[in-house]
Amino acid sequence: MTLAAGTDLSSFGNDPWWLVVAKALAIFVFLILTPLVALLVERKVMAWMQMRVGPNRVGPRGTLQSLADGIKLALKEGIVPAGVDKPVYLLAPIISIVPAIMAFAVIPFGPEVSVLGHRTALQLTDLQVAVLYVLAVTSVGVYGIVLAGWASGSTYPLLGGLRSTAQVISYEVAMGLSFAAVFLDAGTMSTSGIVASQFGTWYVFLLLPSFLIYVTSMVGETNRAPFDLPEAEGELVGGFHTEYSSLRFAMFMLAEYINMVTVSALATTLFLGGWHAPWPLSIWDGANSGWWPVLWFTAKVWCFLFVFIWLRATLPRLRYDQFMNLGWKVLIPASLLWIMLVATARALRIEGHDAAAVTLVVAGVIVALGLLVLLWRLLRHRKARTAVSAAPPEPPPFDPMAGGFPVPPLPGQTLPGRTLPEFDSAAGGPR
Template identity: 75%
Template sequence: MTDLSLFGHDPWWLVLAKSLAIFVFLMMTLVFAVLAERKIVARMAMRVGPNRVGPKGALQSVADGVKMALKEDIVPTGVDRPVYVLAPILAATPALMAFAVIPMGPAVSILGHRTALQLTDFPVAVLYVLALASIGVYGIVLAGWASRSTYPLLGGLRSTAQVISYEIPMALSFAAVFLVAGTMSTSGIVAAQDGHWYIFVLLPSFVIYLVSMVGETNRAPFDLPEAEGELVGGFHTEYSSLKFAMFMLAEYVNMVTVSALATTLFLGGWHAPWPLSIWAGANSGWLPLLWFVAKVWGFLFVFIWLRGTLPRLRYDQFMNLGWKILIPASLVWVMIVAAVRAARNAGYGIGWIALVIGGAVVGLALLALLVKTLRPTESPEPDAPFDPMAGGFPVPPLPWQKEHSDA
């Protein structure tokens, strides 16, 4: 059983201090993530990026926040006002609450009280995070519905389909971790990775979660609920000032939360990477907090890297990826993990090396399917008759195809 004796005994002032520290950590990470994203994407596009506000543009995020707060809060005529106001709050609050069960470090001493660098934990903590992620989508859906406008409504509907499609493979990737770790407690999962990280034992689960977390947070190339090319601005088209800022806050805090969860489930949490882990002091005291933050920022860089590299997927490609590739692959992989776990429990000498080999096979098959699905289709010959459904999705004819069909 997982040892949860450290939790539930902190004095009220320590609980308040930890809650405030988590909030400050998330807000500061948000400020730096916005600036880092603009700088990194600018460098990838061979541009300068923000360089006017503060030294080399370092205060640009602060200026953006002040600008949003001072802008006029415009409420369109005809909106469902109570739901319209509630939606951004409902999007931002679960994102902040989810971080309560993320272990950021081992037990330390704070003013004579021994406590874990984690607000709380309980036997089903990972399911708590998954439930809050499900609640957060209601903010997007209600924002689109309450705006009483066509494009926000379409963005809200897209977000509903997106979350349903990608929470299933995300939950299945969690199931594989639960089977190997034997617990759903976040601190217990980190403790179980003391000798080996689950990214090596459960590589397909890590890949599936990596794709699902990008789809879950509505980030490029999966930012279809707010695709400006066809939805103007998506679900938050009719929002301005602080209400729009809360949607932006929810997106970036969700990025931090899913990155922290990936760190917890697959990268050993706050444990030091090898070869630093050889030193006994690397996993004690306050130093593990540094390893945790470094891993989270590694995932945040991946988010930014994807945005600056990949074009937005077509909606049918996005749905096919979730339902035809990720979910079947997740089901197959969970059955393999469950079979290995059952064999070990029955006393058969099957080591975790079987999962490494099986994971490599499933991972290669998954990668091949991803490449096949996302690879651009070849253009037809100029003399071929035009078929709008040739690629599985209705598309308008190109000029030469139109002339050919008219002829």
Template identity: 60%
Template sequence: MTRAQLLVDDPIWLILIKAVVLLLLGALMTMFMIIWERKVVARMQHRPGPNRVGPNGWLQSIADAIKLPFKEQIIPDTADRKVYFLAPIMSTIPAFLAFSVIPFGPEVSIFGERTVLQLVDLPVGVLVILACSSMGVYGIVLAGWASGSPYPLLGGLRSAAQVISYEIAMGLSIVAVILYTGSLSTGDIVDAQSSGWYFYLLVPSFLIYFVSMIGETNRAPFDLPEAESELVGGFHTEYSSMKFALFFLAEYVNMVIVSAFATTLFLGGYMAPWPLSQINDNMFNTGWWPVLWFFAKTFFFLFVFIWLRGTLPRMRYDQFMRLGWRILVPANLVWIVLVVALRAFRNEASISPTTILVAGGIVLLLLIGLSFLLPERAVSDPGDQSVPVTGGGYPVPPLDLQIPAKPSDKPVRPRRARRERAAVGAGPEKESEQ
């Protein structure tokens, strides 16, 4: 029986078990990721890290989860209360929904019932994951707007621009995988990699997706919506208690989702790595072994998330947007054209290499023309008296900046100045005037 037929025949009790396991998986992975990230970063920075709660500090996340519900909830007077409460929920629910279409393993037996370790196998599963990962930005934008404060609003707007930019690059990086597979189903993508994983067959797509998933999840060095030095804390500055915990939960669940999605797209999903896949008639690709391989690959990507946070500094906002729009998106488009041309040349004998070269030349000329149409950065004249501009486009005032007096400014009379000070409570005025 096929994967879809097995899932259709699942009884209701088995569907409920899968749904509960997926909900628990998101919460447990978040608790583990928080303590694991703190310990890994502490080891990188040569400090102890959490070591007080539980054996070697491994129960610190449980202590945090117990503490957060009892924290005081502070709601700003200027907040829109309905949207303020709705925003964390809108960020969390789509993150959990994406688990439903990810295949964690092949056909197994659960209490005597043959099934697949996947909740649903939709023919558009890839689009479901992309939609769920991009829906979280609505909660972030609404949280920034509903807080009634400028810094959360700026963080929410940053996140919207960031997710839109890198969602385009992420979607384009999956196009080559879909072309090779011929399906949008996540299960079909895993099955199509039985002859070779896509991370080395489609290297540009893998690299672009890897950069895009870090930008999509607002993680360092792309955590600009939460930049403490610029935005105090970002879109969740005015949140506390469980609502703040929901934003944290959504962030870490999204990290698990994009890592599991990268495993499904480029690392063969639940398939065993090369040496083990050739042992004893493919024994390690059957039963419950594939679940181990799937989570091992997923934890590799999660470790890279932590590694980048502990080593790379935060990028400037203009550098981050330039990376997405001027490098990732054009490179994706060129790579898609090359993949389509090579597959057409391999499948259709009537297409000659000359046709492919001509098409590639036309695309190259179009890209060169677009590069000339892009506005160039203005270069200030050394003799100019204007405010100098740094390489990032941020104006910096000169060191000898002086504010000139306006011609219309008149000296303030002493009696008027004393009256103004008395009006604001500066103290009693003397009766005698000098």
């Protein structure tokens, strides 16, 4: 596969060691501070949406609540239940959090800038297959969930781990297929090349079905509501981390929120132009140079984080069969159909047809509408079937000798061969 225009990976790997350490430390601090702020924003926004007060005790207007929760978890006693597989039990939270941090190594925050006289890209590194690297690394994180459920030696954590395995496998297939359309159109798998190929027109407009499929898949990938089935407290009492406490429980929560930031940053990179300024700010010549792109990138990431919060505050949790049907019967077939259309448009573009981009946009709108219609019909059919199943069944015939001795009929029941007497209002009694 040829590289897209503007993709040059020769600038990576030439930074001095102190600059590499500084960029890695900056990414780590960003990934630690963002979940702390996201926790507070989530509780505040959900309280506003649901007409509640929200945190308002710790700090000015409750702004230090996330810090207080972190200190509380750090000072709590770490309890290891009897009967656990202790090495695996202790290793599982680490397996969950490390891949979530490693995935950010190839996410571009901005263009090349000058740092103490050295020209460097605002990106730790880049690869020819950078997006596949992100998929591979984030896939390792599911082992932390599975091993946590298995090593706990309890039934409900094990069920939560098994649910997560099926969930991540199902939705990673749809997520990978949504990436394939981006690879076909951009002609590269490097994140910096994909951002460069979106200069002028973002892929959210050219590849709208891929964007919708990815947004749905990323919610299922991060185990967030309404797809938080591995943590369904109504039936699993917390899911895979039921037997965890103190800092080990905090590491699972931190991994979940870092994964939210990672998939949001990946969506920004693949579909929202990365660090490019949105219109009309892009009219300004200096909007895409210097340190300004870091602001645009962070704002786009927070837009996705707000969507996560919005979904949690408004939608109820799906049943497991509904969730799996959505992944295998809707998202994956639609992704395959869309990839065929994108490949056709790519072939037309290579042959020199100028109308390929217009065809791609029109086909994207058609497929997106088809997805919405298919989802609406699926939900409507399920609702109708639920209404039919909810109809009261016919009562069984009354048998006065069913228990071995005669029993008088209850109101509304009749003896075999008899009917209820009709009441005659004129006579003041039964007919």
